[in-house]
Amino acid sequence: MGGAAAFASIAASYFAPTRLIGAVGGDFPPAYRRRLVKRKIDLTGLQVDATGKTFYWSGKYREHFAGRDTTEVQLNVFEKFSPVLPEIYRDSRYVMLGAIMPALQHHVIDQFKGLPKPFILADTFDLWIHTTKPDLLRLLKRIDLFVINEDESLLLTGARDLVVAAKMLRKMGPRMVVIKKGGHGSMLFHPEGVFAIPAFPVSKFVDPTGAGDSYAGAITGYLASVNRTDFAALKQAVAYATAVSSLTVESFSVNRLATAGRKIIDARYKALQAMTRF
């Protein structure tokens, strides 16, 4: 069980009522669905194409997890997926757009037309920077928080220095930017200031797949739970995201993330506080 929607919604569900939009095929195992239901995730927006097959991805990480290569990808139901915002989702105040094609991310935002504008976080993926950059650049003007990793930031801005890169990214549209550095933590660039946090030092590193999705999901869930987007709230959100994504990398799939519980997340949040304060 993988996919941005699974990782992100489970992560968000630790903080706030969570609603999912996505697509699966008739082969999506009932046990996977139960895992989401168990985390009280609203699946009204999950499109099930009974005759189709679920999206499939497999990849191989390079030595020491320095990048990864796709070994197999089957788009399946994603070939003609169009995200539909269910009527009952229309009052959502915090929206995370996973790293699907920018045109589809736009389509989700379009469906909020005429409604109070929610806070929008968007993730992306190097493929979209290479293939649909104009759409992505247009998207950046419509979102509040852009979450991106160091390599993608370099690809998009040409700037290796994160302070310089973040300044450029914010000029492209989003008021706030988070740049993730994998095992080296992450940095938040907010109109009110800069915040840096190390990664949580896990003792058992298994698989980084989904770490970025759970990171972004946790930020969204935490912001929704406090219903604030000031600097203090964003710093706390990023710290919670750091704690949550440290669980994701400790197992294959959502296994650890889905079962860990809020207590250990709070404990890691406090440990991060202790570890960084002087």
Added chain:
Amino acid sequence: MGGAAAFASIAASYFAPTRLIGAVGGDFPPAYRRRLVKRKIDLTGLQVDATGKTFYWSGKYREHFAGRDTTEVQLNVFEKFSPVLPEIYRDSRYVMLGAIMPALQHHVIDQFKGLPKPFILADTFDLWIHTTKPDLLRLLKRIDLFVINEDESLLLTGARDLVVAAKMLRKMGPRMVVIKKGGHGSMLFHPEGVFAIPAFPVSKFVDPTGAGDSYAGAITGYLASVNRTDFAALKQAVAYATAVSSLTVESFSVNRLATAGRKIIDARYKALQAMTRF
């Protein structure tokens, strides 16, 4: 003007009275000597060989400062250098051993025999791990704090995970270990806990030469100034070291470090506090 003794002693001099041991030739420019004197550094331990030439090193950094290659090295007066602890240095309570040959680092410690044991910080260099590892391993049993960078730590322990590596390094002798990650900050492993701090985000990165020396010098100077080595003091020392070494990389040589002044160091320390607190 370069060299570990220059960078480290200038860094330390911002916090506590500083004494230097080193060797130069007759060609050492009086202006360089004045820079040290201006920072009130005691030069009793500076051996001047009027007929010899000062140590010379030049190197080239790889793209994006990922490692460096030596282009020229002239040992000169270092060929037969033997560090001598002057009589008036014998009451030193905090000693930093720069990254010279481990046999010479041992020789400095030997000269404290019969005196109250000072707190000893040692730095090293990948060359010594390759060529004189047994001496280095013996040294580790005689020091309190080992400051090492990520690559050297990997070379010495074989462990890429810093928590695992630090555990191994502490088993080799030193009660405390600091692992430096360049632009990604550093981590302190103390018997009382772990501390992580990001690098100070400089806006003008010029030359990393001497950053590690000034980092270690600042730690030593700060510890001497508070005369404590508990976890709280070490965390503060590492934060000050982070602030001080950020000045070093903003210019060639000691130019920025030697002239910046304590005020800007305190300002960067406070900025680091603000940047990491949540």
